[in-house]
Amino acid sequence: MSVYDDQPNAHKKFMEKLDACIRNHDKEIEKMCNFHHQGFVDAITELLKVRTDAEKLKVQVTDTNRKFQDAGKEVIVQTEDIIRCRIQQRNITTVVEKLQLCLPVLEMYSKLKEQMSAKRYYSALKTMEQLENVYFPRVSQYRFCQLMIENLPKLREDIKEISMSDLKDFLESIRKHSDKIGETAMKQAQQQKTFSVALQKQNRVQFGKNMHFNDRIPEERNEVELKRAFEEEDENEEEVLTVQDLVDFSPVYRCLHIYSVLGDEETFENYYRKQRKKQARLVLQPQSNMHETVDGYRRYFTQIVGFFVVEDHILHVTQGLVTRAYTDELWNMALSKIIAVLRAHSSYCTDPDLVLELKNLIVLFADTLQGYGFPVNRLFDLLFEIRDQYNETLLKKWAGVFRDIFEEDNYSPIPIVNEEEYKVVISKFPFQDPDLEKQSFPKKFPMSQSVPHIYIQVKEFIYASLKFSESLHRSSTEIDDMLRKSTNLLLTRTLSSCLLNLIRKPHIGLTELVQIIINTTHLEQACRYLEDFITNITNISQETVHTTRLYGLSTFKDARHAAEGEIYTKLNQKIDEFVQLADYDWTMSEPDGRASGYLMDLINFLRSIFQVFTHLPGKVAQTACMSACQHLSTSLMQMLLDSELKQISMGAVQQFNLDVIQCELFASSEPVPGFQGDTLQLAFIDLRQLLDLFMVWDWSTYLADYGQPASKYLRVNPNTALTLLEKMKDTSKKNNIFAQFRKNDRDKQKLIETVVKQLRSLVNGMSQHT
Numbered sequence: 001m002s003v004y005d006d007q008p009n010a011h012k013k014f015m016e017k018l019d020a021c022i023r024n025h026d027k028e029i030e031k032m033c034n035f036h037h038q039g040f041v042d043a044i045t046e047l048l049k050v051r052t053d054a055e056k057l058k059v060q061v062t063d064t065n066r067k068f069q070d071a072g073k074e075v076i077v078q079t080e081d082i083i084r085c086r087i088q089q090r091n092i093t094t095v096v097e098k099l100q101l102c103l104p105v106l107e108m109y110s111k112l113k114e115q116m117s118a119k120r121y122y123s124a125l126k127t128m129e130q131l132e133n134v135y136f137p138r139v140s141q142y143r144f145c146q147l148m149i150e151n152l153p154k155l156r157e158d159i160k161e162i163s164m165s166d167l168k169d170f171l172e173s174i175r176k177h178s179d180k181i182g183e184t185a186m187k188q189a190q191q192q193k194t195f196s197v198a199l200q201k202q203n204r205v206q207f208g209k210n211m212h213f214n215d216r217i218p219e220e221r222n223e224v225e226l227k228r229a230f231e232e233e234d235e236n237e238e239e240v241l242t243v244q245d246l247v248d249f250s251p252v253y254r255c256l257h258i259y260s261v262l263g264d265e266e267t268f269e270n271y272y273r274k275q276r277k278k279q280a281r282l283v284l285q286p287q288s289n290m291h292e293t294v295d296g297y298r299r300y301f302t303q304i305v306g307f308f309v310v311e312d313h314i315l316h317v318t319q320g321l322v323t324r325a326y327t328d329e330l331w332n333m334a335l336s337k338i339i340a341v342l343r344a345h346s347s348y349c350t351d352p353d354l355v356l357e358l359k360n361l362i363v364l365f366a367d368t369l370q371g372y373g374f375p376v377n378r379l380f381d382l383l384f385e386i387r388d389q390y391n392e393t394l395l396k397k398w399a400g401v402f403r404d405i406f407e408e409d410n411y412s413p414i415p416i417v418n419e420e421e422y423k424v425v426i427s428k429f430p431f432q433d434p435d436l437e438k439q440s441f442p443k444k445f446p447m448s449q450s451v452p453h454i455y456i457q458v459k460e461f462i463y464a465s466l467k468f469s470e471s472l473h474r475s476s477t478e479i480d481d482m483l484r485k486s487t488n489l490l491l492t493r494t495l496s497s498c499l500l501n502l503i504r505k506p507h508i509g510l511t512e513l514v515q516i517i518i519n520t521t522h523l524e525q526a527c528r529y530l531e532d533f534i535t536n537i538t539n540i541s542q543e544t545v546h547t548t549r550l551y552g553l554s555t556f557k558d559a560r561h562a563a564e565g566e567i568y569t570k571l572n573q574k575i576d577e578f579v580q581l582a583d584y585d586w587t588m589s590e591p592d593g594r595a596s597g598y599l600m601d602l603i604n605f606l607r608s609i610f611q612v613f614t615h616l617p618g619k620v621a622q623t624a625c626m627s628a629c630q631h632l633s634t635s636l637m638q639m640l641l642d643s644e645l646k647q648i649s650m651g652a653v654q655q656f657n658l659d660v661i662q663c664e665l666f667a668s669s670e671p672v673p674g675f676q677g678d679t680l681q682l683a684f685i686d687l688r689q690l691l692d693l694f695m696v697w698d699w700s701t702y703l704a705d706y707g708q709p710a711s712k713y714l715r716v717n718p719n720t721a722l723t724l725l726e727k728m729k730d731t732s733k734k735n736n737i738f739a740q741f742r743k744n745d746r747d748k749q750k751l752i753e754t755v756v757k758q759l760r761s762l763v764n765g766m767s768q769h770t
Contacts, residue, residue, distance in 0.1 A: 102142065105135040109148055112155070121159045122254055125261040128152050156262060163255040167272070170251040175279050178306030179299055181246050182368075185309050186302060189368040252314065256321055269321055276311065276322075280330060283307050284337040291345040294357040300341075301365045304334065312372045331374050339382050346386050352393040356467055359386060363471045383472055390468050391486045394461060395494045401457050402498040409450035411515040417442045428452035430529040431522065446615060447522045448515050454495070455526055459533060461490050466537060480538035484550065487530065491555040499559040503566050510574070513567045514612050517560050517620065524556035564620050571609070571624060572631040578602035579635045584655065586648050591655035595662040602632070603666045610671040625672040629683035632663060637687055641723050648727040650694075657691045660684060689715045694724065699755045706762065718766065722759040729756060 108131050115124035132152065139145045174181070252272075259268035283303045290296035308331065315322050342362070349355045362383060366376035416422045418441055425431070425445060429452035436443060465486045469479045502508060503516060527550045581598040606628060613621035640648070640656065667680040693702055693713050705711035706718070729752045 102139050102144075105131065105139050105145065105148075108135055116155065116159075119162070121163055122257045122261065124159060125156070125258060128155065129261070159258055160262065160264075163251070163258045164271075166251040167255045168275075170248075171275055171279065174247055174306075174310050175282070177246060178283060178304075178310070179302040180306065181309055182302030182305030182307075184246060185305050185372075186364050186368045189371055190364055192371075193364075193367060247310065249313070249317070252318070252321070256318055265320070272321060273326060276307075277330065280307060280334055284334055284341070286341050286345060290341075291348040294354060294361070297345075297358055297361050301361055304338065305365060305368050308334075308369060308374060309372060312374075327374075331369075335376075335378055339378060342382060343385065346389060349389070350393055350396070352390060352397055352464065355386065355390040355393055356464075359383060359390065359468055360471070362386070380472060387468055387472075387482070391465065391489060394464055394486070395490060398457060398461050398490060399494045399498060402454065402495055403501075405450045405453045405457070406498060406502045409448050409453075411448050411450075411512040413444035413446055413515075414449055415442060415444050425452060429455045429522075430526055447519050451519050451522050454519075454523060455530075458487070458490065458495075458530060462487055462530070462534060462537070476538045476540055480534065480540035483534050483538065484531075487534070488550055491527075491550065496555045496559060499556075500562050503559070503563045508566075510567060510570055510609055511612055513563045513570065514616055517563045517567075517617075518615055520556040520559045520563070521617070560620075564623070567620075567624055568627045571628050574605065575602060575628060575632050575635060578605065579632075579639065582639065584639075584652055586645060586652040588649055588651040588655065590651045591658060593658075595658050596655070599659045599662055603662060606666065607671055613672060619674075621672045622674050625675075626680060626683060629663070629667055629680055633684045633687055636660065636663075637690075637720075640690075641720060645727060648724065650728065653691065653694050653728070657695060660687050660691060664688065686715045689713045690720060690724070693721065694728075699751075699758075703755075703758055703762070718759050718762045722756065722763060725752065725756055725759065728752065 108127055112124055112127045112131070115121070115127060131148070136145055136149055140149075255268060256265070259265050286300050287296055290300055308327075311322060311327050311330065315324065315327055342358075346355065346358060349358065362379060366379040370376045414425060416425065422441075429447075431445060431447075433446075436445070462483055465483055466479070469482050472479075474482075499516070499520065503513065508516075531550055578598055578601060581601075582596060583598075584596070610621065610625055613624060616624075636656075636659070639645075663684050664681055667683060668678065670680070689712070693699070693716055698712075702711075702713045702716065702721070705713070708714075729749075
């Protein structure tokens with residue numbers, strides 16, 4: 001690089017040095033050539049020597065080559081053939097290898113087509129997965145593989161649509177067959193329950209714990225029943241159909257597997273649950289006339305049972321399609337609807353037999369679904385509501401039964417002519433009377449025919465009430481309490497109401513009322529036997545602290561009181577009818593000398609009636625007799641003081657006195673035993689003192705002793721005396737026209753006027769004092 005430096009003559013110096021270097025190299029080359037020149041010459045000499053040999057060799061090689069070329073033409077042809085065959089063989093091998101690679105793909109695709117044709121869609125999806133994951137990657141470079149790959153999504157969609165269509169058909173099928181499924185499930189539950197009950201009875205017999213009253217089943221009979229139950233169980237085992245036998249669930253399984261393979265399981269689950277909820281709402285919708293027949297309820301229950309049996313099966317045989325939480329939610333929704341429907345439709349049931357069948361269906365319905373794990377406590381709570389309604393329908397039915405019994409009764413004691421008839425009555429009604437047993441035939445029971453009929457019907461009512469209490473999974477104590485409460489309702493409301501209505505009927509006479517009182521007495525006494533009857537049914541002792549007692553005492557006591565009051569009323573009405581027949585001549589001058597005919601007829605009637613009253617309790621007969629005498633006394637007094645009666649003669653007063661004497665004689669004859677002294681005669685004391693005052697004409701004594709406790713005429717009211725005296729005064733004035741010249745009559749008239757003035761003064765003084 002110094003050549004290009006800025007030194008002076010640098011270029012020149014470089015060129016000089018370069019020439020010197022070139023000269024040195026030339027000298028070295030010259031030395032080298034001189035050194036190898038001899039060898040070169042020798043080599044040329046050698047080449048010249050072998051040139052002739054080389055030409056000979058060339059000729060020989062050319063000749064040999066020609067000979068080889070001629071000889072190798074056939075070899076070349078054969079070699080070309082071999083090469084071509086080898087190429088073909090290699091190509092064939094390549095094709096075979098490629099075909100061997102493609103054949104499994106084609107075979108799998110053919111298998112896929114066959115599976116699609118055979119509707120083996122789940123297997124087809126698995127085949128698709130194998131094609132995509134294993135086979136297609138090996139032949140992805142081929143066009144046919146691309147066509148197959150492009151066709152798989154369409155096949156998947158076809159499978160989804162077909163499987164969904166199958167699912168829809170399945171859902172429609174189980175909707176139609178739900179009642180058959182439910183009927184089978186309920187029948188199996190009923191058979192199992194029957195077998196369990198028979199087994200329990202056998203165990204109770206073995207341990208001596210039979211609780212039924214008058215229906216103790218011998219051990220041999222129980223063994224026969226149990227054997228029959230076993231035989232029926234064996235026979236039914238051959239015919240038992242499961243839900244799998246009735247329904248083909250394969251569409252659900254296929255569809256679930258298909259959607260699982262496709263990764264769209266959630267869509268399938270949502271669709272299935274949505275559709276089943278819709279079907280649940282349809283199943284829970286009752287027919288409008290369901291309450292008219294038990295078949296309507298049965299069809300309703302079997303459809304619901306069938307629905308939930310299917311859901312329970314789906315729950316246990318699939319994983320995740322439905323969950324326990326889902327079925328519980330669905331059941332709670334359905335249970336609320338079921339209870340509302342049953343509460344509404346059962347309210348229309350007026351036939352107790354239909355209500356009882358409905359109860360049995362609800363119990364079987366509940367037991368069936370409880371066996372599948374569904375909670376049913378709310379159904380049994382509903383049964384308690386229906387039990388009250390059942391009792392109401394029973395009460396209405398038995399009200400009609402009691403009315404019919406009362407209508408058919410002749411209200412006379414039951415006649416018995418022989419021992420057989422006596423035993424028949426005793427077998428129907430618990431009657432015990434040693435005196436009656438000692439009497440010879442023919443004889444009579446004190447009660448009428450309605451009493452044993454009523455007693456039998458009360459027992460039938462208890463049986464009917466017990467039928468509803470059975471199978472409610474309640475203790476014997478609760479059942480005992482139910483029976484006693486319902487029986488009390490029958491006695492206190494239904495029977496009591498029927499008795500009261502009977503007593504108030506116009507055609508029921510005094511004799512019938514007397515017999516009704518006797519009947520209620522015996523029915524009241526029979527209540528303890530009804531309590532024993534209930535005790536023997538439930539095996540709950542009456543000494544238990546919380547045992548409800550029967551209210552027979554109050555029931556029949558109220559009825560007796562009503563009958564007694566009706567007796568008093570009708571007896572007084574009958575007395576009024578006789579009194580209305582009275583036809584006094586109030587202006588007669590002399591009495592007839594004998595009592596009035598109407599009064600004697602009335603007394604004879606009262607005597608005959610009081611003879612009938614001998615069968616009544618003593619106080620009832622005494623009260624009726626006293627009431628009749630008091631009413632008769634009041635009616636006679638009102639007859640004297642009637643405002644329409646203007647005049648009364650002394651002869652009429654004397655005639656009236658004869659009638660009152662007959663009343664007093666009747667009272668003193670003790671028409672009803674049990675009165676002390678002259679108690680009954682006191683009913684006529686007001687009349688007696690008033691008539692004595694007028695008969696004796698002892699006005700000075702009356703006026704002097706008035707107000708004194710020891711007064712002879714203490715019961716005579718001044719107003720009453722004044723009213724009667726004024727009637728007699730008017731009569732005296734009328735008669736005075738014809739007897740004005742008789743001194744006695746004039747004196748009597750003056751005395752009457754004087755007494756009238758004194759009585760008025762007394763009455764006015766009483767008014768001012770008041």
